Amino acid sequence: MSTQASVASAIIRLHPGDDVIIATRQLLPGTRIDAEQLVVTGLIPPGHKIATRDIAKGEPVKRYNQIIGVAREAIARGQHVHVQNLGMSEFAREHVFGVDAQPTAYVKEPAHFMGIRRGDGRIATRNYIGILTSVNCSATVARAIADHFRRDVHPDALADYPNVDGVIALTHGLGCGIDTQGEGIRILRRTLAGYAVHPNFASVLFVGLGCETNQIDGVLEAGGLGSSDLKLRSFTIQDSGGTRKTIERGIAMVQEMLADANRIQRVPVPASHLSIGLQCGGSDGYSGISANPALGAAVDRVVRHGGTAILSETPEIYGAEHLLTRRAVSPAVGEKLLARIAWWQDYCARNGGALDNNPSAGNKAGGLTTILEKSLGAVAKGGTTNLVDVYEYAQPVAAKGLVFMDSPGYDPVSATGQVASGANVICFTTGRGSAYGCAPSPSLKFATNNTLWERQADDIDLNCGGVIDGSASIDELGEAIFQMMLDCASGTRTKSELHGYGQSEFVPWQVGVVT
Template identity: 50%
Template sequence: MTATVLRLSQTDDVAIALEDVTRGSIAGEVVAVDDVARGHKIALRDLDAGAQVHKYGHVIGVATSAIRAGEHVHTHNLGMPDAAATLASGDASATRAQLPSDLRRTFPGFVRRSGKVATRNYIGVLTTVNCSATVARQVARRTEDEVAALHAEGVDGVVALTHGTGCGMANRGAGWDILRRTLQGYARHPNIGGLVVIGLGCEVNAVNGLMEELGPHDDIPVVPYTIQDAGGTMAAIDHGVSLVREMAGDLRGTARQDVGVEHLVLGLQCGGSDGFSGLTANPALGVASDLLVAAGATSILGETPEVYGAEQMLAARASDPAVGDALLRRIAWWEEYTRSQGTTLDGNPSPGNKAGGITTILEKSLGAVAKGGHSPLAAVCEYAEPAPGPGLVFMDTPGYDPVSVTGMVAGGANVVCFTTGRGSVFGSRPVPTIKLATNSELARRMSGDIDLDCSGVIEEEVPLADMGRRVYDLILDVAGGRRSLSEELGLGGEEMVPWQIGAVL
């Protein structure tokens, strides 16, 4: 019996099983001494305990015991090395994509008075504090059907933008700054065509203070109020419903117009990754990102814990040494931050990641950074900070999907691509989420959630450039109004989750 395996680099110590490998079968150049599940690693040579183990041509861990050629390599015999960050390689070079002559360069978008371009036209009901979240959700629930019925007339819906904080916190420091940046980013997002802001009335994150920082809104109508001033819960709900209906009526007839792809800001996210993520969907998304960047758009790569071990590769692509240094400082901050919380960055791979064949954070990161393609790294920005495009931008976010994407949306992302190998039901209203599958089994099993199956890169030998072009075209289709499956399912109303740092008082 023979089984197909893939060796990614001649210097690699392991190969990836492209199908289930049975003990005793021939797997590439070795005979399997274990059963090895699809997507998992098989040793190509004997390795002593303590030896560094390579995949993608880079260190992904150390052997915690002697490993025989043909043996399954995973959590039982592969661990994190000491001083892992020092083993990160910086041998990646930046390249600018060559744009094909037939590449689409425009899409139909909503153009705001300021010139900002939206991919969707939502009414947002934003809360300053968790205390007003129920009122905001009730306002959205009581109007969502009638507003959704206006989709053909240029109104995409109403979304409650709620969160779990806003009081019991200091009004200064990192946690405060992150919350205010996040709320301001959503309030100013071009995909919001009308905004209702609801507070309780006595919170630390007061409505009047937030509105002062937001400044005048010439693009869209913005109406703030508090539950206490409105006369209580029912009065506040009724007032919000009236405002949403009025805004929806005003937005009727909003038309799209052709604009250049340079107005796109793409959020790059992966979740539920598996052993195929770094081989199919992530590099295909990287190709699409490179095409967009070369055409003048902006791509945001985040999830700082998930570039650990690959940070030197990104830093080596920085357009300016100061940009690379900024990224390395964020990695150092995360090392100290996780240490102070009694954990390490290797705590990131989830049980699902490990079941899918990923063992260490170093291995996960080497696959995750493929989403960023090969474009020069133009800038590094703080969480929820406006992305300083055009170009490939790195945003400091946690790896946790809703927190990470919340920062990207607040930073201006107007379309999100989400790769997954284990499966995801993520959405990100008011921004469309496109989900890309890494393997065909997932694409079949969760066909109602997956917008594009990228497994053909491995399973059908589809050239990576061709799959990347499919991703690029899908991004433009969705940005231009085609609903992603997450939108069809109504997902994305619970995924605004600002990163919380600091004391709860």
């Protein structure tokens, strides 16, 4: 075989103990990698893995110095390692608690951002009026009420209210045909209650049909909310006399809310009021090398400044949870995380699924082979500080520091739960490309590679591909992301906000039986 000239910086080795290296560009058969003293024996797409030694069938394969699967057949040194020869494996993971926990090195002079201080002391990063629905049956009227105030359709509708970011309707497909005492309705009510009191809403209007299982009073009761609060008003279609009258009534109510919502000003507040929801979607082989650890470096800064970061997507930390339990501040916190993993294992079993049905087709095209590999890269978003608590989906997050909130890996469902838990900014990494936004909390998106940035810069707020080509460091990007968080929380609009994303991405988690 004739070999090409040796290619410098064509690969990344993540750990001396790894059995694979990662291609930073497409490599042709015969390419010589002098740093590893090997010759590539097949076509290697960018972001994909190359074996650095001969691996026997059934032998475990390591990346990040962690097992990412076992060889399904013998793999030769220099060969492409992917779905054709690497498979998922079950193996014992040592779940020890707190051995890597360290005291947090808080900064002496925390950073500030220009936030909105509500009358009760809560801090907002945006200033919306929200329209929530108790059931799918009221979704159309809710959207019609909000559409009356759309600046792109009715430019003068909010002309007198420049401090109001908009009137948005968050609708869903649930609310009836559901067990009144079951887990499904508890999660739905917890989610809606979390949005109803989110500080990014100046006021909220709740619209129902009237006869649904998920009664508005039930939502308010579940969230400990008062129906007499003028900032939280509700009514139903049946009581209002039908669709047209309901829309007219809702428009009039929002009109009454606007003047009060407009009477705000941004003031300097400490970064301890940041609550960052961490997401990754459309991941690739670079996610765990560039954007995820860069976001993790920013998260470490958020924590040191007294703020909160919410890691989620339980099926996408599966296989890496042992790294989080090592950072748990107590055995109780570690056990709470393992309890959520156990819940998912049972949930998948009784629904005929499996936690290792990931990665997606796009993930695999980008170089990820097993859920173990994907999870090990995904946990990097959580940085290096202690895991201080674990929450169920949409539970209010009270702790400061890095926490975990249980959720599916599906981004809209997961981020919906994070916002319900109090996240006032979402940070979203992507390697394949994402067109996601979130309301009422703004969503920043970070590309893992230069190619994505060049192709989809219209949707991405920051490129982390410099880690791959050596033009930027994880720490430099972590600082840049932290500053973007502060700017975003101060009112700087994200790419997804400029495109109008956010209303359609409200997707509460549906787990209950629908009858």
